[in-house]
Amino acid sequence: MADFLSLAGKRALITGGTQGAGAATVALFRELGAQVMTTARKPPGHLPDDLFLAADLSTPEGCDLLAEAVQSRMGGVDIIVHMLGGSSAPGDGFTALGESEWQAELALNLQPALRLDRALVPGMIARGTGVVVHVTSIQRVLPLPEATTAYAAAKAALSVYSKSLSKEVSPKGVRVVRVAPGWIETEASVRLAERVASEAGTDLAGGRRIIMDSLGGIPIGRPSKPAEIANLIAFLCSDRAATITGTEYVIDGGTVPTA
Known part of the structure; x- marks a missing residue:
């Protein structure tokens, strides 16, 4: 019996793939046959140099460097998974968030996806096929005012952008979906x-x-466990999900109290 799920022959870029759910997704994609490139600010020490690029994706220069590496090393990409995200903003509510804190949250949680999509999705459109996954968060609908206001706002912006992108590129053969984890x-x-x-x-x-x-x-x-997030993402990127686009999949153990 053929394997239910395969990513054999697919070229994938997974940002933030050296720890947590990102590392689990990289490992699963490779197990399923994909050629995977990933990135972080520092080398993890367990990935071959040709499959990893050290880059700061919170900067335009870092995104440009990664996009160029994807083209030169893999000749383009069939799947992009935007796993990168996180928060370093202080607690104590909105008054603790100054200009630098807001800029840092947007630079990490929103702008890398915008820049990399702008660089790499046109190649997908030209080939008439591809999948883009934006990893958002349940915080976009369930923010914690004491701690996650800026992070949640950035993820909400990412979700709206993702929906708009899906409407534009799905007719051209490129699927765009969102995955919204809860606590991992x-x-x-x-x-x-x-x-x-x-x-x-x-x-x-x-x-x-x-x-x-x-x-x-x-x-x-x-x-949720990191591997459980990876399982969902792998399915959505596979041919088994060929008609799924423009939607968001919440994986939070039932945390969000509404449908």
Whole structure:
């Protein structure tokens, strides 16, 4: 029986692919037969040089460097997965966010996708085929005012841009979809839970519970695993999802309380 899912022969770019859900997605894509290039600011030490580029995608120069490397090393790309994202903004609400904090959140969570799509999607259009995945966040509909206002706003902008792009390029053979994760149990999130637990005088399970409660609860009782995010993205990029475009898929264990 043929494998249900294959990405054999596909050339994929996955940004932010050295840790967490990004690393899981890179690993799964390669397991499914794709040629994958990824990037981060620093080399992870476990990827061949021809499959990795050190670049700061929060800058125009970093995006240009990556786009050029994709063309020279792979001759173009069939799949783009925009995994890059995160937040370094301080807590304490909107008054703690100055000009530099807002610019930093937009530079990391919105602008790399705009720049790389502008550079690489025309090649997809010329070939009449391709898939673009924008990884957004449930924070775009469920922001935490004390901590994620700027991040959530940037992800909301990314989602609107993604929908607009899908309407423009889907008739030309390029599918564009969004994946909106909730809390993912990465190494960084475990460290956060440990810190929360320490501050609250509880154990790791208690720290995780405090975080889940801050989100309004996760009905399945746990965060998603990086591999579970990767599974969804791989399906959406495969030929099994050939008529799926312009939509957003939430993977949050039921966190968002509305349909």
